Amino acid sequence: MSHAFYIYFSYGISAVIVLALIAWVWLDGRARQAELKALEAAGIRRRSAAGVSGASE
Amino acid sequence: MNLALSKFSELANPTRFLALSGRILPWLAGLTSLLFVVGLYMSFTTEGDYQQGDTVRIMYVHVPAAWLAMMCYSVMAISAIGTLVWRHPLADVSHKAAAPLGAAFTLISLITGSLWGKPMWGTWWVWDARLTSVFVLFLMYLGLIALNRAMDDASKAARLSAVLILVGFVNIPIIKFSVEWWNTLHQPASVIRMDGPTIDPEFLWPLLVMAIAFTFLFFTLHLMAMRNEIWRRRIATQRRMAARMAGQEVSP
Amino acid sequence: MRLVAENLAAKRGEDLIFVNVSFQLAAGEAMVLTGRNGSGKSTLLRVVAGLLRPERGRVEAVFRDGRESRPAREVSHYLGHRNAMKQELTVIENLAFWQAYLGDFEGGEGRSIAAAADAVGLGGITHLPFGYLSAGQQRRFAMAKLLVAHRPVWILDEPTAALDASADQMFAGLVHEHLANGGIAIAATHQPLGLKDAKTLVMKGFEYRETGEMA
Amino acid sequence: MRLVAENLAAKRGEDLIFVNVSFQLAAGEAMVLTGRNGSGKSTLLRVVAGLLRPERGRVEAVFRDGRESRPAREVSHYLGHRNAMKQELTVIENLAFWQAYLGDFEGGEGRSIAAAADAVGLGGITHLPFGYLSAGQQRRFAMAKLLVAHRPVWILDEPTAALDASADQMFAGLVHEHLANGGIAIAATHQPLGLKDAKTLVMKGFEYRETGEMA
Amino acid sequence: MIALFLRDLKLSVRAGGGALIGVLFFMTVVAVIPFGVGPDLNLLSRIGPAIVWIGALLAALLGLDRLFQAERDDGSLDLILMQETPLVLTVFVKCLAHWVATSLPLVIASPLLGLFMNMNEVAIGAVMLTLLVGSPAITFIGAAGAAVAVALPRGGLLVSILVLPLAIPVLIFGVSASYAAVEDPAPFLPPFLFLIAITLFFAVIGPLAAALALRSSSD
Amino acid sequence: MIALFLRDLKLSVRAGGGALIGVLFFMTVVAVIPFGVGPDLNLLSRIGPAIVWIGALLAALLGLDRLFQAERDDGSLDLILMQETPLVLTVFVKCLAHWVATSLPLVIASPLLGLFMNMNEVAIGAVMLTLLVGSPAITFIGAAGAAVAVALPRGGLLVSILVLPLAIPVLIFGVSASYAAVEDPAPFLPPFLFLIAITLFFAVIGPLAAALALRSSSD
Numbered sequence A: 001m002s003h004a005f006y007i008y009f010s011y012g013i014s015a016v017i018v019l020a021l022i023a024w025v026w027l028d029g030r031a032r033q034a035e036l037k038a039l040e041a042a043g044i045r046r047r048s049a050a051g052v053s054g055a056s057e
Numbered sequence B: 001m002n003l004a005l006s007k008f009s010e011l012a013n014p015t016r017f018l019a020l021s022g023r024i025l026p027w028l029a030g031l032t033s034l035l036f037v038v039g040l041y042m043s044f045t046t047e048g049d050y051q052q053g054d055t056v057r058i059m060y061v062h063v064p065a066a067w068l069a070m071m072c073y074s075v076m077a078i079s080a081i082g083t084l085v086w087r088h089p090l091a092d093v094s095h096k097a098a099a100p101l102g103a104a105f106t107l108i109s110l111i112t113g114s115l116w117g118k119p120m121w122g123t124w125w126v127w128d129a130r131l132t133s134v135f136v137l138f139l140m141y142l143g144l145i146a147l148n149r150a151m152d153d154a155s156k157a158a159r160l161s162a163v164l165i166l167v168g169f170v171n172i173p174i175i176k177f178s179v180e181w182w183n184t185l186h187q188p189a190s191v192i193r194m195d196g197p198t199i200d201p202e203f204l205w206p207l208l209v210m211a212i213a214f215t216f217l218f219f220t221l222h223l224m225a226m227r228n229e230i231w232r233r234r235i236a237t238q239r240r241m242a243a244r245m246a247g248q249e250v251s252p
Numbered sequence C, D: 001m002r003l004v005a006e007n008l009a010a011k012r013g014e015d016l017i018f019v020n021v022s023f024q025l026a027a028g029e030a031m032v033l034t035g036r037n038g039s040g041k042s043t044l045l046r047v048v049a050g051l052l053r054p055e056r057g058r059v060e061a062v063f064r065d066g067r068e069s070r071p072a073r074e075v076s077h078y079l080g081h082r083n084a085m086k087q088e089l090t091v092i093e094n095l096a097f098w099q100a101y102l103g104d105f106e107g108g109e110g111r112s113i114a115a116a117a118d119a120v121g122l123g124g125i126t127h128l129p130f131g132y133l134s135a136g137q138q139r140r141f142a143m144a145k146l147l148v149a150h151r152p153v154w155i156l157d158e159p160t161a162a163l164d165a166s167a168d169q170m171f172a173g174l175v176h177e178h179l180a181n182g183g184i185a186i187a188a189t190h191q192p193l194g195l196k197d198a199k200t201l202v203m204k205g206f207e208y209r210e211t212g213e214m215a
Numbered sequence E, F: 001m002i003a004l005f006l007r008d009l010k011l012s013v014r015a016g017g018g019a020l021i022g023v024l025f026f027m028t029v030v031a032v033i034p035f036g037v038g039p040d041l042n043l044l045s046r047i048g049p050a051i052v053w054i055g056a057l058l059a060a061l062l063g064l065d066r067l068f069q070a071e072r073d074d075g076s077l078d079l080i081l082m083q084e085t086p087l088v089l090t091v092f093v094k095c096l097a098h099w100v101a102t103s104l105p106l107v108i109a110s111p112l113l114g115l116f117m118n119m120n121e122v123a124i125g126a127v128m129l130t131l132l133v134g135s136p137a138i139t140f141i142g143a144a145g146a147a148v149a150v151a152l153p154r155g156g157l158l159v160s161i162l163v164l165p166l167a168i169p170v171l172i173f174g175v176s177a178s179y180a181a182v183e184d185p186a187p188f189l190p191p192f193l194f195l196i197a198i199t200l201f202f203a204v205i206g207p208l209a210a211a212l213a214l215r216s217s218s219d
């Protein structure tokens, strides 16, 4: 193959960028879900606040 | 009100979106991988071009990435209209999530382009209209990311970047038609043109498969990034809410 | 003319600040907003002034028994925390600009700049650059701005902060005159404004319930 | 420690604003400045804070019965009309910066940021950007700034503008505590501050007599 | 509207120093380039129009980010947003005032710079004409960036980043029209007309986008 | 002092400055140039050092005028003036923070830009070195100008007249040192040493002048 370097390099670098992108999106999602879980564990839930603001508590 | 519209807005409500996208995602991811396997196989088994040598194989990455870079911006522009006209939160999320993806695809097309340029034109980079307008697109993506970073009021940031996205859309036709308006080193369009593709079918098939694979990759990542963004906003809201409630207990 | 607000709800950032605020003011009526710090007075005023889009509800100026209506912002003066005057220009230049730029709303006429300056008790110093004035003087001239162009509705956010006792009275006099001419006034304040027969709306702050999908 | 001002006179632009102002404040004493708008209260405070050079006279902090003296500005906190906080930074970041930058004056220690925020009644929202707060909340945190670094003298220009009733009380409490610890306070105000036993200085404004050669 | 125009003009003359800093910066750019290309007068006169255009473009950025921020900081923006007069019109007038205060001096100074760059009369005239026609486009598009910057406490660099890519077409056609006037084969009119078209286009799009951004950032 | 440094850094990063934005700004400016002068690689590499330097000057000018005005507008300046710490030191630290936030990223990014401008390795190194050494001078002079701008409510004009002429020598020595590194006959060291001298000189004079102006401005 002529110019094998250029070909493999461009495939390689594209793969690196795409994989980095996938990893970033994936890890970001994992982190967000973990945070949501932590909040849930702390007792802060999306719709529960309505009850809290009432007379009791 | 219009039934179709209300159906649409129901589907576009973030909770339902999360549920639905959660179900679709595995399939989408699987399909993307499959397409990539086929596409990569095809792009390494086709015969080379006499004129360009084997470097034509770079095309199978370069061209889909370039298309995606432009398509991503178009998706963002449509979302921007959604933000400004319907003020739909999903639209906000959509164009915010798409910007880094667009930047990545643009980067791929820039890098593979210059890797192709070195053997073909003898230089990594020339300031011709096509190349520069793609570079400008890259800068615009980065500028939008920076803008989103610089503001912490999410919906305000969304509206402002929507305005910019729409104004910046002028760049897309410039990229597309730059080869025709200014005669440059770069290849003129041979696939997407009025009178049908002029490219050799030998190259057309792997190119098309790779293009579809890239497109699916984009949509998969976009869905995932949108989900992340929705979660991020929920977390922020809940944190603030918790803090506010704590603040109210302290101050009478 | 009436000013009608129905079921207003507003967000700041991503948080709801108040919901279901409704009121009606007829010509000659005034309303005073009170409530503790951070309860949403300024937010409500900015919604009425059209500077903040309400989450729900609407606020309008209704004419001729409801046969015509216009956005409240177009019939209103807004006096916020900041005076909207340029430090580098003299008082006269500032007021002349706003007079020309704002223009009179139909059915009334603004005073001349000299008359407005006299009305706020500072006739003699209109030739000074605005930046050279004391806090209270600046606030007084910001009020003079309300006089140089006619608007039936005045929206005032803590108008008397930084004013001395005599200026408080002067201010109450101006508002009364405005009401007597068929005007409407809404003011947020922590101090008694000396307005007789004003309605009062006490802002409580909203208990931060989730309501929207994403909020 | 005593704060001594002798024969102060100050100009604004080319006009004399006041002449022959003298006062002395010992540890634990407070003084309230009143007077109509433009009478020179803020000017006097800025002279005391060293931000405006007096035309005549001097103002100093005297230690150990006059054996040592320092410019008043170095021993003072100044709370002007503007809050000296950055909108973009959170409350904590703002306060932490001032705490570190100002440092404690010898003979005292500032409170922690959390304690200061609690003292102004807003312990829960210190993580918000300063720009997100209501006018009153911003003013309260500007007061918290007085607490995070120790200074024996507080110079306050209309401190309670924009504060609600409960915050007024909170503020009076803070000043009393400061005085009880041997501090000194000077405040310009149009509203009663609720300070007991405070001296009062009524600014009259200067009658624009010709004095200098040009003036 | 005339009141607004006059006020803005007065402000920038009195406080900004817009005109002078622009011209000075412009001259600085022009003074430095010869160091790069060396004292080759021919080359200088060849790249002259481009340098003058680039200098003008960069100089236009200098005051732009404060166009609306100053109005926001003192509360004037609130009153402007409330009026019945279309916001687009207000923005348009502010752009005009800004252009007169900062870009017009550049246009007027450009012949001088042309002389520095050893350009001939035709080239100087062409550059001045294209600048006159093209520079408003930069202001208009800059207004959109400035409106976005209102939400940012310190817009400075970010505004330029957002604005510059959009200003590139203006530069391209401005420069190519100037060259066309000097070099024979290329016709002057087509790029010049294109420049006019771009200016008209941005005169509509810029204020529209700016108005949109201002409305959506108010709070 | 460290607190001040960190705060200023944080402010400029958060409020639409930041390293990324500086580099982006620079890339945008550089990307604009070829549109003007044309894609002639030889010419580009010749004017490269000048362009990189002009970009740095512009970046410094864009943020600098608000250096003290922002502090004055929110009242922080009053508190800063009251302290026992010498004002010169405070000004110096603020300059450093500003330089780190806006100029340093440019210095670091300059090799990349050199590549874009088709400059060779020696030229790139020289530009980076001269920028590193010379750009603080621009910040220090600019600080004096910014302080004067605070002092005179109508000082805008004066600032520009003051700052730019003083910045021109920096620019000229910076650019000529860069060229000297590439072109043979001219020696690199003399202009480079001169550049260092200028920077040291302004590092003293700039903050001193700024402190003086700030003191006399307060009212």
Ligand code: HEM
Residues within 6 Å of the ligand: B059, B062, B063, B066, B067, B109, B110, B111, B112, B113, B114, B116, B117, B118, B120, B121, B130, B131, B134, B135, B175, B176, B186, B187, B188, B189, B190, B191, B192, B199
């Ligand atoms: C950094 C350099 C380059 C950039 C930024 C770039 C950018 C682009 C873009 C944006 C497209 C899509 C255009 C469209 O759909 O109309 C494209 C397509 C294409 N590019 Fe490049 N390119 C670069 C270098 C190259 C080189 C060196 C070659 C080959 C010699 C090349 C060959 C092609 C081909 C064959 C197409 C497909 C055109 C078609 O069939 O529509 N590109 N490039």
Ligand SMILES: Nc1ncnc2c1ncn2[C@@H]1O[C@H](COP(=O)(O)OP(=O)(O)OP(=O)(O)O)[C@@H](O)[C@H]1O
Residues within 6 Å of the ligand: C131, C132, C133, C134, C135, C136, C137, C162, C164, D012, D013, D014, D017, D035, D036, D037, D038, D039, D040, D041, D042, D043, D044, D203, F219
């Ligand atoms: N920067 C300035 N330049 C020139 N004159 C000024 C300046 N600032 C204030 N003045 C003038 O000085 C006088 C005193 O102002 P000062 O701010 O001290 O009044 P004050 O007692 O604080 O009033 P207020 O109750 O309104 O705050 C005023 O007449 C004002 O016009």
Ligand SMILES: Nc1ncnc2c1ncn2[C@@H]1O[C@H](COP(=O)(O)OP(=O)(O)OP(=O)(O)O)[C@@H](O)[C@H]1O
Residues within 6 Å of the ligand: C012, C013, C014, C017, C035, C036, C037, C038, C039, C040, C041, C042, C043, C044, C203, D131, D132, D133, D134, D135, D136, D137, D162, D164, E219
């Ligand atoms: N720009 C903003 N972004 C996010 N939240 C904000 C913003 N401005 C205000 N808020 C929040 O909205 C709430 C209401 O603020 P608002 O200014 O309406 O109060 P207010 O009643 O006017 O108080 P004050 O008496 O102190 O002026 C406050 O809790 C404040 O923290």
Ligand SMILES: [Mg+2]
Residues within 6 Å of the ligand: C041, C042, C043, C157, D134, D135, D136
């Ligand atoms: Mg308020």
Ligand SMILES: [Mg+2]
Residues within 6 Å of the ligand: C134, C135, C136, D041, D042, D043, D157, D188
């Ligand atoms: Mg005062």
